[in-house]
Amino acid sequence: MQSQTMPAFSPVYGPVTSWRYGTSLGIDPIGLRSTCSFNCVYCQLGEIENHTAQRGVYVPTGEILADLKDYAPWLVDVITLSGSGEPTLASNLGDILGEIKTLTHCPTLVLTNGTLLGDPEVCEALGQADQVSVKVDGLTDEAIQRVNRPVAGFNFQDFVAGLQGFRGRYQGKLGVQTMVLMPWSASMIEEYSQWMKALGPDEIQLNTPTRPKPQQRQLEGRGNHRLEDCGYPVQRLKCVPGEILSAIASQVAALTDIPVKSYPLT
Numbered sequence: 001m002q003s004q005t006m007p008a009f010s011p012v013y014g015p016v017t018s019w020r021y022g023t024s025l026g027i028d029p030i031g032l033r034s035t036c037s038f039n040c041v042y043c044q045l046g047e048i049e050n051h052t053a054q055r056g057v058y059v060p061t062g063e064i065l066a067d068l069k070d071y072a073p074w075l076v077d078v079i080t081l082s083g084s085g086e087p088t089l090a091s092n093l094g095d096i097l098g099e100i101k102t103l104t105h106c107p108t109l110v111l112t113n114g115t116l117l118g119d120p121e122v123c124e125a126l127g128q129a130d131q132v133s134v135k136v137d138g139l140t141d142e143a144i145q146r147v148n149r150p151v152a153g154f155n156f157q158d159f160v161a162g163l164q165g166f167r168g169r170y171q172g173k174l175g176v177q178t179m180v181l182m183p184w185s186a187s188m189i190e191e192y193s194q195w196m197k198a199l200g201p202d203e204i205q206l207n208t209p210t211r212p213k214p215q216q217r218q219l220e221g222r223g224n225h226r227l228e229d230c231g232y233p234v235q236r237l238k239c240v241p242g243e244i245l246s247a248i249a250s251q252v253a254a255l256t257d258i259p260v261k262s263y264p265l266t
């Protein structure tokens, strides 16, 4: 059997250029084994290897800080916790955020799938981030099951309650990121807009799966890997054209009065 070679792991990667946040230095609190409470059909990490909602220390805080020091003076727009899975599964998330701020004084951002927002410890840890962006790909349990494929035991009502509770207490800038897998009908735009208006994020981000899905786990998948640069087998995913996404974004913005960004840009 052909063995898969994986580059040496560092919990710090990039900087990468993000369409939403500018120049972003990535922090991976999860490690070599992709670990997430979702297994999204479009995940750029490939199929999730460790499908779990179990929190734990996956990468020690000291290891992250030691590598982060090498990137001084951190001339980036933001330091982003994302990486090889769901960052709120890291039970040292609060420590990591606090230590990053003390060391770098840079703005911090956490990208999360929102499944653990019902946990007060997770919300408290996220409270230390300057920005949080939560994934909302579906407005029903059926849609989330189909697109995000959560771990057994996922409860849609608890997910919504966690999201609403977090919105109520979080003082930083809250974004909602939604992956658009097919053009939306007028009624879908209406329903989504009502949902967002009720939630009240500071920003909505609509995108489509422009990054390929590796057929096997690749550490590079946590960054901006592009189809043309991948030296490994990937699945190309169907994207919604940028002009359609941009039109949906304009309608959602008009219906909600919330700023909406979309990518690809037109």
Ligand code: SF4
Pocket (backbone or CB within 6 Å): 036, 037, 038, 039, 040, 042, 043, 044, 045, 048, 084, 085, 086, 112, 113, 135
């Ligand atoms: S939530 Fe993010 S890391 Fe987890 S499976 Fe979905 S895209 Fe991948």
